[in-house]
Amino acid sequence: MARHAREPRRTQEQRKAETRGRLIDAAAELFATKGFHAVSAEAVADAAGRTTGALYSHFGGKEGLLLALLDVWKERTAARLAPDLAADPDPAAHAAAMWRSVTRPAADRGDSWLLLELELWLHGARDAQVGSPLARRYAEIRRELGEGLADWAAATGQALPRPPAETGALVLAVLLGCALQHRLDPSAVPERLVVEAVSGVLGARPVRDQ
Template identity: 35%
Template sequence: MSAEIDESARRRPTRAEAKARTRRLLLDAAARVFARKGFAGASVEEIAESAGFSIGALYSHFGGKEALFLALMAERGLGRVAEATHTLERHGAGTGETAAELGRLLVHTADEDTDFAPLQAEFWLYAVRNPHVLDTMATALREPHQALEGLIGSWLAERGAPPEVGAASVASVVAALFQGLVRQRRIAPDSVPEELFGQALIWLFTGIGRGAAATTADQD
């Protein structure tokens, strides 16, 4: 009887589970190979071999090296938005604790996740030099941008921002600020202390809030 129970416990994964596992292993292998060799130096052959799969499996799941790299970028972006969301849920918008945690997130990205920022810069240059890639890049990164837009939208609603202050536009500014400060900290760490990103967000949203108050006062 125990043998039958053990056998039933070792059920075969469903097709969806097997597909998700293959995708995860390919993404993990790609992250390692890209970190060692950069986007241009990495090959689909090496990534597939590192993951323990055939090149055909890589193309079946991602279509090629560009799509695989963009999937990694989107995953990292969604992870950062999720961290920011959890921070806001714990401490609330506009608090010192939130600003401090967001600052630590930026510092971790710049100082600990040292491989990915250069890879992003390398791929950006590649996409600019190959314009057909730009549309693919924009499509792949739409999900993390929409997640950030939803987070910003809630924050704007709390502060009573006027309708003309769109969440999509503010999300673009916040994303550019984050990426720019990560690069600046890599160049000159002292110029981007841990508290700067959170403080810059306070400046941004305080300005939006004051703009909303001024608009209301003018209407009165």
């Protein structure tokens, strides 16, 4: 009893955050190894040590859980990239860092991220109930990417050739399109090619070439 008395009592918000985190971690592992459609909501809940009701309460279903998982990966990737991007004005360094973030080894779940992104896109293209929130998610990604690139351009005294949202859309298209090809044939899409493509979209030459 004394030992329990010394343990801090968790708030309802903390318990909810823990349940949410456990479900996301379980989904990351199962979806990465088996694929989204091969894993049931029940299997995720069991792996997380939670009920299926908790999964639906937090995420509305398996699709909502996948959206949340991909958003967590996006946020972690952005946090990982931020120090490198802030420290280097060279657009080539930025392009290379972004490319490596979407082609990380499978052990770091980079490969899984791409496959799950595609599974969700296909599901959303066929189902409007999934497609609508997915479209909003992509709009947010384009906006955040464009704003980040606009901040970089302002800080380095360069000018983007297009509005930030359009720049974000094109950079995202280059990264995802090249990642699809790289997934099947890495040698066909070297990092140099992606760096040149992104730099071209930004209308900038690498600092070392200026």
